[in-house]
Amino acid sequence: MAEAKKIIASISISGEITLNLHSLNNEGGEGNQIITRQVTIVDKEGEIHTVNAISGDMFKHIHAVHLAQIAKEQQLPLSKYAEALNPNRISGEELGSYSKNSIAKANGTAADVIDAMIDICTVCDTHGILITDKIGENKNSSNTPRKSTVEFGWTVGIPNKTNTESYLHTKLVTNAGSTETTGSNEGQNIFHRPANHGVYAFVCSIDVYRIGFNDISRKYPDGVDRAARYKALLQSLLSSFINPKGAMTSTQKPHITDFKGVVAISSKLTPAPTISAINDGYQAEITKIANSLNKIESDMIELKKFDGLGNLAEIIADLMTYEPYKIS
Numbered sequence: 001m002a003e004a005k006k007i008i009a010s011i012s013i014s015g016e017i018t019l020n021l022h023s024l025n026n027e028g029g030e031g032n033q034i035i036t037r038q039v040t041i042v043d044k045e046g047e048i049h050t051v052n053a054i055s056g057d058m059f060k061h062i063h064a065v066h067l068a069q070i071a072k073e074q075q076l077p078l079s080k081y082a083e084a085l086n087p088n089r090i091s092g093e094e095l096g097s098y099s100k101n102s103i104a105k106a107n108g109t110a111a112d113v114i115d116a117m118i119d120i121c122t123v124c125d126t127h128g129i130l131i132t133d134k135i136g137e138n139k140n141s142s143n144t145p146r147k148s149t150v151e152f153g154w155t156v157g158i159p160n161k162t163n164t165e166s167y168l169h170t171k172l173v174t175n176a177g178s179t180e181t182t183g184s185n186e187g188q189n190i191f192h193r194p195a196n197h198g199v200y201a202f203v204c205s206i207d208v209y210r211i212g213f214n215d216i217s218r219k220y221p222d223g224v225d226r227a228a229r230y231k232a233l234l235q236s237l238l239s240s241f242i243n244p245k246g247a248m249t250s251t252q253k254p255h256i257t258d259f260k261g262v263v264a265i266s267s268k269l270t271p272a273p274t275i276s277a278i279n280d281g282y283q284a285e286i287t288k289i290a291n292s293l294n295k296i297e298s299d300m301i302e303l304k305k306f307d308g309l310g311n312l313a314e315i316i317a318d319l320m321t322y323e324p325y326k327i328s
Contacts, residue, residue, distance in 0.1 A: 005322060005323040006321070006322045007323050007325050008208050008319065008322040008323070008325060009209045009266050009267055009269055009270075009324075009325035010207050010208055010209065010269075010272045011206045011208060011263065011264070011319065012204070012264045012271070013203065013204050013205075013262075013263050014202070014264070014274050014276065014283075014286060015202050015259060015262065016158065016200070016258070016277045017202045017258070017259045018258040019198065019254045019257075020255035021196075021252060021255050022195070022197075022246075022254035023248040023252045024058060024196075024246030024248070025037045025053065025054040034192065034193050034194055035194070036052055037052070037053050037054070037055065038053060039053040039154060039156060041159075043278060043279075051158070052162045052196050053155065054155040054156075054246070055155075056151075056154055056155075058246050058247070060127070062240045062246060063150060063152070063237060063240045065245060066239040066240055066245075067126065067236035069236075071229075077120060077122055078121055078122060078123060079091070079120050079123070080094055082121050082123040082124065088129075089121065089127070089129045090117060090124050090129060092133040094120065095116055095117065095120070095131070096135050096136050100116070101115060103116045103135055103138060104135050104136025104138055105137055105138060108140060108141060109140050110140045111217040112138070112141075113131055113135060113144045114146055114214045114215070115214055115217070118146075118212055118221050118224060119221055119224065122229050125212060126150055126229060128149070129145075129146050130145050130146070131145075131146075147210075149206060149207045149210045150205075150237075151204060151205050151206075152204045153202075153276075155201065156200060156201050156278065157198050157200050157201075158277065158278060162198025162199065162200065164194050165197075167193060167195060193248070195252065202261070203277075204237075205274060206233060209325040211226050211230055211233070212226040212229065213327065218327070220327075230324045231320045234319055234320055235316075238313055238316045241259065241309060241312070242313075256309065259306070259309045260305075260306060260308065261305070262282075262283050262286050262303055262305050264290065264301060264302075265301070266302075267299065267300055268325075270297075273289040273290060274286075275289075283305065290302075
């Protein structure tokens with residue numbers, strides 16, 4: 001008799017990732033100086049720190065690009081915009097031509113729009129989108145939101161464990177000393193680039209039960225391969241750590257020297273617990289929360305600790321054998 005598959009409703013990752021010589025996220029520039037993105041945080045002792053940071057938008061973008069490519073490779077449905085890596089994800093024209101329900105008719109509803117979005121596009125389903133335009137004659141379609149199933153927090157430097165250096169960058173130009181140029185992009189360019197290093201607190205979560213779920217109608221549209229989308233979501237998450245395609249990676253690809261933490265898995269609608277590694281006791285705190293939740297309902301929360309990216313890859317590969325939770 002075949003063993004029943006484990007059920008998974010949500011996942012969270014709380015960890016410490018060590019990045020060297022990267023410039024994945026920047027504030028912009030002042031003169032010829034590129035400015036590193038920094039944020040201000042408060043630790044558990046109430047002390048204020050200004051630290052290097054990588055926005056959740058950056059990691060979400062990295063993940064969405066990997067997901068679109070994997071979905072195309074695995075022949076999962078994609079909108080034309082998502083397939084072209086257009087950040088708008090889906091067009092009103094493509095939604096308007098959807099023929100399986102009354103999305104563009106006057107009696108159409110916002111729930112019809114969400115059903116169509118889920119059916120048409122894996123990236124729209126899992127990463128969310130806001131439809132701002134009216135679809136055909138459907139007056140209820142304007143400002144229809146699809147909330148993301150994947151959430152990334154800021155990846156923030158742990159106090160006293162990050163720093164930034166700046167180095168001079170020049171362009172190799174023949175006769176650089178000459179003042180004669182024929183275009184605005186010619187001649188010598190001299191500017192300063194940041195190179196960041198340190199240990200960063202990373203948090204993310206995935207609401208697996210919401211893959212393919214219409215939050216308005218509270219139903220799962222027929223014909224959506226939720227298991228395939230779940231596996232693609234996890235595979236693209238691992239790809240985001242293996243190959244983070246952020247800013248300036250053409251010449252400053254990050255040296256990832258360590259990644260350790262905890263993967264929390266919930267088999268029920270109780271969220272998988274997350275505690276930031278800004279707190280140096282985060283792993284013990286997550287364990288306490290998991291133990292308390294498991295007293296409420298046995299085996300509801302499962303924890304898998306990892307020490308290195310290879311170990312995390314093994315955990316993610318194992319999670320692909322789980323079955324996505326379905327609200328009945």
